[in-house]
Amino acid sequence: MLDDTTKYEIFRNRDETYSGQFYMGVRSTGIFCRPGCPARTPKAENCLFFQNAEGALKAGYRPCKRCHPMNMPGEASALIKKLINLVESDPERRWSEKDLLANGVDPSTARRQFKSRFGMTFSAYVRQCNLAKARQCLAQGDSVIEAQLCAGFDSPSGFRVAFAKTFGQSPKDVKISPLLIDWIDTPLGTMVTICDEQEVYLAEFTVRKNLQGQLEKLTTAYKRPILPGRNDITMLVETQIKSYFHGSLKSFDLPIKTTGTDFQNGVWQALCDIPYGQTRSYAQLATAIGNDKAFRAVASSNARNGLAIIIPCHRVINKGGALGGYAGGLDKKRWLLDHEARVSKSSNRAAAP
Incomplete structure (x- = not known):
């Protein structure tokens, strides 16, 4: 019988030979993984x-979504x-x-295969995923009714009963988690980042127009306090930003949260391209983005x-080539442009034969 310390070391060493023998839930992110998961190993606590x-x-x-624990052990069916x-x-x-x-x-086939492999039907699997999503919404400051709708429940009482049965507490007792603010030293001065346990909400130079307005907008939009602190996401952001300035990273791989309109989100995606x-x-x-005349809105x-x-x-x-x-x-x-050109x-030059 493996104790928790041994199990944690198995995860830390990414030992896939134990896949399917046990699973690890991460309290800070609300996800669970199988041994061998390539994601950063969280703190033991x-x-x-x-x-x-x-x-x-x-x-x-x-x-x-990185190690897909529902597909382990062995090979899950194509269905x-x-x-x-x-x-x-x-x-x-x-x-x-x-x-x-x-x-x-076929619904009956889906029900039977999920029951056989996971001990729950397909509809039960979806319901558990939705309840987990609702709990995340509540922790991020959403109202109980918003979380209920997020989970797909028409009945408030049905949602409360299902939630309490799963988590052992009522929706209104879920504590709102704060957004954490941290600072990173760079060759261009200090950057400020705001993250929660799952996503990056802001990364800006401290000397920037209307930075205070951006912070107030986040507090208002998400109804969550902003407090100094660090977690796995803030450390991941720091690592990647420093790697960018070092010249060893050209593309960021971070879970980001944006507050823009559909148009703005489309522009920001085009920027990443x-x-x-x-x-x-x-x-x-x-x-x-398919709108030739929208260059002012793009700006x-x-x-x-x-x-x-x-x-x-x-x-x-x-x-015309001016910086804008x-x-x-x-x-x-x-x-930044000169840095990227140099790298x-x-x-x-290094790749040339």
Whole structure:
């Protein structure tokens, strides 16, 4: 019988030989993983172990999207893989037998295979995932009714009963977790980051236009206090930002949270598509999102980006080649573009035969 200390060491060593023998829930993120998961190993005090995936799900943990613990041990059937992928890709859907049939799945087969493999039916699996999502919403400051709708419950009483049965507490007793603010030293001065246990909400230079306004906007939008602190996400952000300035990282891989409109989010995604070391004009960016005449709105969205460097708005310049604007200051924009050009040139030279 493995004790928790041994199990933690197995996870820390990413030992896949124990896959399927036990699972680890991470209190700080609300996910559960299998041994061998490639994600950063959390602190031991944030870990809880389960004998099977069903226990983790019933405790309100969601399957990790990196190690896919629901597919272990062995090889899950093609049907189970298909349904898990469908649920993950469309988390807002309230799955019915009609939906399953529309996707070429026989409901009774889905029920039987999930029951055999995980000890719960497909509908029970979806319900547990939705309840875990509702708990996350409550911890992030959403109201009980918002969490209820997020979980797909029509009945408030039904939601309260299901929630209490799963988590051992009523929805109103879930404590709101704060957003954590941290600071990073860079060659261009200090950057401030705001994260929770799952996502990055803000990354900006401290010397920036309307930084205080951005902080107030976050507090208002999410109804969560902002307190100094560090967690796995803040440390991951720091590591990647420092790697960027060192020249060893060209593309960020971070879970981000944005507060923009659909248009703004489209612009920010287009910014992430600009290759490292290259630039685009505001007009070219407007064309990239399919709206040639929206270059002024594109420029406005660019200025509202709250994730400096991570969403590379510094790569957008005027059509004639002038730098244009940058909320952090044109000196920083010029430095960032020169830095990326130097790193790209060095990489190309090293790759040449």
